[in-house]
Amino acid sequence: MSELVSSAILLRRIAYGDDDLILTLFSLQRGKIAAIAKHAKSSRKRFGGVLELFSLLSVACRSGRRGGLPVLVEAELKEPFPGIRADFRKTAFASYWAEMVTQWSEEGQAVAPLFQLLAFVLAALDRGESSDEALSILFQMRFLTLCGLCPNLHHCCVCHTAVDEIRQTTASFNLPRGGLACQDCGPPQGEGMTLSRGTIKQxxxxxxxxxxxAARIRFSPAALREARTFLEAFVPYHLHKEPRSLRILQQIRG
Ligand SMILES: [Zn+2]
Incomplete structure (x- = not known):
């Protein structure tokens, strides 16, 4: 890897040996990259204590020697988002979003809209202006859209009847097919996952x-619960893996 200078969000940080850190960064220029921060633990002045999880940084990396990991040579803090790390609930949401990005992203492939989305929700989570649960719904829906995995909420996935023409107030959702099913095509009433018309619109x-x-949309408590249950089933199913941090988030909610 040649020199890289980019904005980047710190997704993961693992101790390596006594003194170094291995970082997973989501960079604007090259998407997900791993880099080693040498002497990051012993010499705080080397990186000025800026290598905190979920921080928005400006980083410079150079190629590693003999095919080793790229080496972080500079890191400057752009947004520390201290409100996230000071609150374990907010940390749990940020960890879930970071894990989704880590799992899905290809190493070295820039996805600028996903970088902007993650930076946006982290900033909003830090400020605490929107509900954490609503931000998570926003992130998951837009993440899935950017990945080409957006649930089909516009028509029945079997007979293609438009959702506006589905007569009942709730429609069932067919998880393997990734879409809504009308009364005729879905399971009998009361079975399987359902979404109400209002939640589908939102x-x-x-x-x-x-x-x-989109971030200003207000959900009713019922819609929030319904959307959350739906997305937290949809995301693991379609990413083919249950994010570990999702289980932690669910335990915190109790
Ligand atoms: Zn149908």
């Missing part, structure tokens, strides 16, 4: 259009 709105406007 999920459509947060997935599409301007990010700032």
């Amino acid at each position: 999920l459509q709105w947060v997935a599409e259009g301007d990010l700032r406007k």
